[in-house]
């Protein structure tokens with residue numbers, strides 16, 4: 522069932538980014554290169570029809586999220602987390618966090634459920650990609666507290 526994939530975008534290519542944060546209403550523009558990305562999107566639904574029935578749990582073809590970790594030309598990490606949905610009453614949601622600390626990148630992708638801290642598999646994929654392309658991310662990934 523774990524068929525999360527890398528996002529097919531060019532890595533390590535400096536380009537101009539424009540990312541909107543729907544939570545703060547702020548738009549971030551900067552130049553940087555993608556060092557890690559992953560999506561939880563699946564192409565096929567695990568139920569009948571194009572959407573889960575009302576009240577039924579949506580699958581990863583109904584609703585999914587994408588993570589991007591970008592290194593700016595000013596040596597700042599940008600963590601972009603986007604939630605996508607095919608449900609008409611739900612909105613696309615996105616958050617953008619900027620930090621100079623690779624540890625904080627991991628912190629932004631750490632979630633809490635039932636008082637347990639964890640990093641969702643898609644985020645782990647993006648983080649391990651970033652660790653392979655950036656020394657700071659690699660050290661932080663090895664030294665992380667949460668598995």
Ligand SMILES: [Zn+2]
Pocket residue numbers: 566567568571572573579580581582583584
């Ligand atoms: Zn579905």
